[in-house]
Amino acid sequence: MRPNPCAPQDPAPATDTSFQLCSRLEHVTRPGRDTAPALGRTGVLNTPHGIIRTPAFIPVATKATVKTLTPEQVKSTGAQAILSNAYHLYLQPGPDIVDEAGGVAAFENWRGPTYTDSGGFQVMSLGVGFKKVLAMDTSGLNTSDIVAQQAKRMAVVDEDGVDFRSVIDGSKHRFTPEVSMQIQHQLGADIMFAFDELTTLVNTRVYQERSVERTHRWAERCLAEHDRLTQARPHRPLQSLWGVVQGAQYEDLRRQAARGLVALSEQAEQRGCRGFGGYGIGGALEKENLGTIVDWVSQELPEEKPRHLLGISEPDDLFTAIAAGADTFDCVAPTRLGRRGGVYTLDGRINLTGARFKRDFSPIDAEVGGYVCENYSRAYIHHLLKAKEFLAGTLCTLHNLHFMVGLVDRIRQAIDEGRFEEYRDQFLSRYYGAEWKDHIG
Template sequence: MTTSEFVARSTLHGTAGRTGIIRTPHGDIATPAFIPVGTKATVKTVLPEAVAALGAQAVLANAYHLYLQPGPEIVDAAGGLGAFMNWPGPTYTDSGGFQVMSLGVGFKKVISMDVEGRQDDSAVAEGKERLADVDDDGVTFKSHLDGSRHRFTPEVSMQIQHQLGADIIFAFDELTTLMNTRGYQESSLERTRQWAIRCLAEHNRLSTARTHRPQQSLWGVVQGAQYEDLRRKATRDLLELSRIDRDAGGKGFGGYGIGGALEKANLGTIVGWVTDELPEDAPRHLLGISEPDDIFTAIENGADTFDCVSPTRVARNGAIYSFDGRYNITNARYKADFSPLDAELDNYSTQYTRAYLHHLFRAKEGLAATLATLHNLSFTVTLVDRARRAIDAGNYFEYRDEFLARYYAGAARRT
């Protein structure tokens, strides 16, 4: 096995959803699949072995953060990301393009705001400093660690990601915000297209030069914000670039990421525009989602894999996912509650009671974040695994409706 490939299995009737297998040098990923985020070569507070034991099939790390610390040359010397972090399975790295927005202007990926009539290409989130400047050649960053200045170009991103050695890597792209004007979105899309050409060229060069490492699969990233014509154009452009590259003897794109700032209400529509343009044998990764309902939306609109920081991030603040809704374990009602976090889940954290976890958070013990993170990861992996099995069994919609009704009814009872 030299790179990744996708094999479709079942389709979800009446939707773009499907099940399949992504084959990589470090193992197969049964899709749809939730990919936990291990930003700095670690899923915060938990052992990689524990993440694997919960059933997670792959992890995603951040090229920008690993570039700053410890440096890609260290990860390369260790044998690549998986060997460095003692993770046995497939790995992904993003390109660093996310930092163009998150560090550049301080906005989050999913922006819950009404931007009608408020578009401003110079906007910066309130209380934030602009730490990145974009030009047609690349991006100049100011490190959030020490203020030092760095330069990312498509070639640099490819060089970093090849040193990191993930099975699936992403082309360098510009991530715009919903505050950007239509005119800026158009120019940004062309910039990302030009960067994709350079990424393919550098990826081909490095793949030839680094035959001592497993071959990596480069995936193009579709931008275009909330505009249907731009999303479809971006997808068709990347497909054509991949075809041209392969015809010239290159590797082309092994799959496609769906990126950009998305309003939650439009998530499924935008993903659907992209997957509608993609061939069946092209795997699709949705770069970042939020809550459980987003998972179902992503699956039904054709996403094969998706990452999300929410389960681990909220866990560190005491928010617990359960099949009867999300709740905050630090609330007083759980002080003497000796039931498990969720009796339906079979994972390491079910050995501990709500009362114990409540105590750990109140006492500010580090084990609190560890157990909560293990639990929330297990919940999310189980949710997606059950969805995958339901598609294959032909009862996906019954599973979805039952889950969502129970989950949000339970959450409502707790508020």
């Protein structure tokens, strides 16, 4: 077992966000393929509201709540932090109200670190991707299946920012990099992201080039406004701004985007201003290219800065992305799946609405354990789902977060103990069955 330089005691409370490297992978063997260098590591992310041991899965609390759960229930899963969305909290209840409450953590009674997304995801989800498929696989899809027509879009991008129509009442709103920073400073999360443009898998190469350049210019404006607001709000805890690397599936654009953000950060710090505290890896990408893209970006980013992969949570994707250098992750999939009766087990995913669970009085997965498995049967949850009782969503969501947070915790432990590949192969061979090697990117 390797010694862990970050054990046994936690760091002292931080006044600003910083990252401490604990251990690293030296290589990764991909069965049937090759042995590749690895950028995977474990660490400790220090924030003013507590620490995050990485790698870590961050549950999504879009509107200052993880749907169907109380903050105390979320904490019981082992979750170390949560992520909320600036666009949705801007619309309701309004960032001024959250600010008056003392920030998003105090507002929702979450006792721990918090993240906020900039609203950049809504640039695509309400714009070119509105009511369309935002997939990691474009096979069998036409461009019209992914890109919405201009007349149907609720978000329109220009050089200065984005015009939105509210998903609540259709009213018009304008986001710029400066507005996103102002909103996120009022929300008061420990970690926030620069305003970016998220593109689709089928945008042209020319558009992707323009988008990367635009996101770079927006990032520069975010840094300037972040520094101004930090000085103007000394009564609030320091917040860490992270740049977001775009570039779709093009290696040159991904590397260009990453190098450009690092340069912006260094230039800001040379002027005595605040630079990026870390970096997000965003954008639509095909599942089979996930590890390759994260690896490209990780090679370009400073080792001493943390990396957050936006919107990833499938078990095989987590192993792949962690090996490639990602430190933290967020995704709505475990909670959205749970509200529909889908749950994770060590033998794969199942859906408890199925008739075969009507008289199945066993727990979802006794080996996984946790509150739900220790107290409720598959048959009972099946009944709740069929009866459309809200408790069904609570129990399935609680289980899924316990599963996902615990999985990443065990990956972290495996890296520290020098047995990452052993644990990966053991877990995936059981979860996916005979074809598990096809899931290692």
